Amino acid sequence: MLTIYNSLTQTKEEFKPINEGKIGIYVCGITTYDYLHLGHARMMVAFDVVTRYLRASGFEVNYVRNITDIDDKILNRASENGELFSDLTDRFIDAMHEDEAALAVLPPNVEPRATGHITEIVDMIKVLIEKDMAYRADNGDVYFSVMNFPDYGKLSKMKMDELLDGARIEVGELKKDPRDFVLWKSSADDGVGWDSPWGYGRPGWHIECSAMSNCCLGDNFDIHGGGSDLLFPHHENEVAQSEAATGKRFANVWMHNGPLRVDNEKMSKSLNNFFTVREILADYDAEVVRHLLIASHYRSPINYSEQSLQQSTSVLERFYNCLKGLDIASAKSLTNSRFEKAFFAAMDDDFNTPEAISVLFEMVKEINKNKETDSGLANQLGALLVRLANLLGILQSTPEAFLRSNIAVEVNEQEIDQLIAARKQARADKDWALADEIRDQLAAMKVVVEDGADGSGWRIER
RNA sequence: GGCUGGAUGGCAGAGUGGUCAUGCAGCGGACUGCAACUCCGUUAACGCCGGUUCGAUUCCGACUCCAGCCUCCA
Numbered sequence: 001m002l003t004i005y006n007s008l009t010q011t012k013e014e015f016k017p018i019n020e021g022k023i024g025i026y027v028c029g030i031t032t033y034d035y036l037h038l039g040h041a042r043m044m045v046a047f048d049v050v051t052r053y054l055r056a057s058g059f060e061v062n063y064v065r066n067i068t069d070i071d072d073k074i075l076n077r078a079s080e081n082g083e084l085f086s087d088l089t090d091r092f093i094d095a096m097h098e099d100e101a102a103l104a105v106l107p108p109n110v111e112p113r114a115t116g117h118i119t120e121i122v123d124m125i126k127v128l129i130e131k132d133m134a135y136r137a138d139n140g141d142v143y144f145s146v147m148n149f150p151d152y153g154k155l156s157k158m159k160m161d162e163l164l165d166g167a168r169i170e171v172g173e174l175k176k177d178p179r180d181f182v183l184w185k186s187s188a189d190d191g192v193g194w195d196s197p198w199g200y201g202r203p204g205w206h207i208e209c210s211a212m213s214n215c216c217l218g219d220n221f222d223i224h225g226g227g228s229d230l231l232f233p234h235h236e237n238e239v240a241q242s243e244a245a246t247g248k249r250f251a252n253v254w255m256h257n258g259p260l261r262v263d264n265e266k267m268s269k270s271l272n273n274f275f276t277v278r279e280i281l282a283d284y285d286a287e288v289v290r291h292l293l294i295a296s297h298y299r300s301p302i303n304y305s306e307q308s309l310q311q312s313t314s315v316l317e318r319f320y321n322c323l324k325g326l327d328i329a330s331a332k333s334l335t336n337s338r339f340e341k342a343f344f345a346a347m348d349d350d351f352n353t354p355e356a357i358s359v360l361f362e363m364v365k366e367i368n369k370n371k372e373t374d375s376g377l378a379n380q381l382g383a384l385l386v387r388l389a390n391l392l393g394i395l396q397s398t399p400e401a402f403l404r405s406n407i408a409v410e411v412n413e414q415e416i417d418q419l420i421a422a423r424k425q426a427r428a429d430k431d432w433a434l435a436d437e438i439r440d441q442l443a444a445m446k447v448v449v450e451d452g453a454d455g456s457g458w459r460i461e462r
Numbered sequence: 463g464g465c466u467g468g469a470u471g472g473c474a475g476a477g478u479g480g481u482c483a484u485g486c487a488g489c490g491g492a493c494u495g496c497a498a499c500u501c502c503g504u505u506a507a508c509g510c511c512g513g514u515u516c517g518a519u520u521c522c523g524a525c526u527c528c529a530g531c532c533u534c535c536a
Contacts, residue, residue: 229536266529295485
């Protein structure tokens with residue numbers, strides 16, 4: 001039985017899709033004006049694991065993740081660069097796709113862009129105005145009228161009146177109520193914008209997601225996800241806009257992934273303490289980064305450090321060392337394995353990846369024990385290990401490729417082979433001094449020699 | 463100030479009303495020419511104070527500390 005923690009009810013609930021066997025999921029993507037940082041990667045990996053697992057559980061998943069490609073930050077950055085905003089967003093969307101692919105994040109089924117849905121956005125605002133849930137201010141801005149939506153606060157648990165007291169809510173003279181938020185912003189005549197019944201302008205951030213989720217998944221859908229930092233006000237506003245417009249329940253389940261921290265503070269653009277995905281991938285294997293992101297539960301914070309990357313490296317080395325020498329391709333598939341059951345039980349419990357990974361380690365131990373005595377079983381378990389790990393998006397490489405490469409080290413296989421051969425001869429001659437000298441030489445090249453019954457293997461030190 | 467979540471062994475990180483997390487590191491063995499890999503064994507934890515209970519790290523309450531949101535943010 002699959003259970004998911006629902007932020008709306010603040011409990012783990014048994015998951016039941018609206019339409020049997022099918023799941024619609026909408027996740028707030030990113031605003032594309034810079035490279036992906038590790039916090040973005042966490043969100044993408046978290047929901048990649050969710051969708052992979054839901055599919056493995058037999059559901060047909062329609063995964064929608066939007067792109068905010070019109071926003072004041074984008075416009076400001078483009079103007080700083082002296083380029084068209086669409087050139088800027090196109091460039092960073094391409095970069096995002098590259099980074100995602102490196103991290104083995106599968107593309108969503110649909111990736112709607114805000115600028116591609118202006119019609120739907122305008123239509124939704126029209127409906128809200130008709131229903132007296134929104135109003136046009138004198139300057140052409142359109143605001144959502146929070147006062148007219150009594151359920152406001154039900155997702156974030158913020159109290160309507162306490163929001164009023166909040167010292168930091170801006171009080172614009174254009175707004176009727178300080179809690180109101182913008183749906184449509186008027187643009188200067190020579191600025192970026194679209195024509196609308198309220199004048200030339202551009203959409204507010206919150207309405208984009210309401211319009212795009214509605215367009216792709218309908219009024220009511222199964223799961224809405226995003227970073228925990230979006231819960232208020234973004235997701236609260238989405239609920240208000242969508243439910244006010246349609247009169248129906250919006251998302252059934254709300255999932256929020258935890259933050260990525262650096263020195264115990266959230267990694268974010270505004271704190272300027274972020275590491276981009278590409279700079280980390282210059283030093284670490286993508287699978288190592290991916291492991292780091294799934295080694296903690298998706299709702300918990302992760303504290304990023306060099307040390308945590310080192311730990312993830314050790315973990316992957318252990319996995320790949322285990323797979324080394326196994327014949328997985330021709331292994332008969334193992335059915336009804338207790339390991340598989342335990343793995344699925346862990347994942348069924350609100351996608352408990354750390355526990356699922358601990359099951360994989362138990363398999364590693366079992367495989368290593370059986371390698372010599374029962375290679376058939378070891379191969380079968382190895383195949384299962386890879387299949388389960390793949391559901392988490394790890395162990396997608398081969399032991400040779402993983403263990404014999406390191407982004408930070410240049411590998412000259414020919415030279416290594418020659419030295420290994422020379423050392424083999426020295427060992428045959430029982431010239432231990434020479435053999436050790438060659439091993440030191442290899443070590444200087446970051447090559448670790450491993451002597452086995454059938455010759456010496458090697459791997460690259462990380 | 464309001465809302466939300468957290469505090470687990472040297473580190474990372476699950477979980478549970480009584481009996482094993484798991485990984486890294488450590489310790490003792492096996493294997494090895496010596497190592498590495500691997501195997502066997504092993505040490506060690508539940509913020510603080512009360513309460514409920516035969517028994518609490520796990521449930522309840524107070525306290526301390528930490529983080530997120532309340533302003534753009536995954």
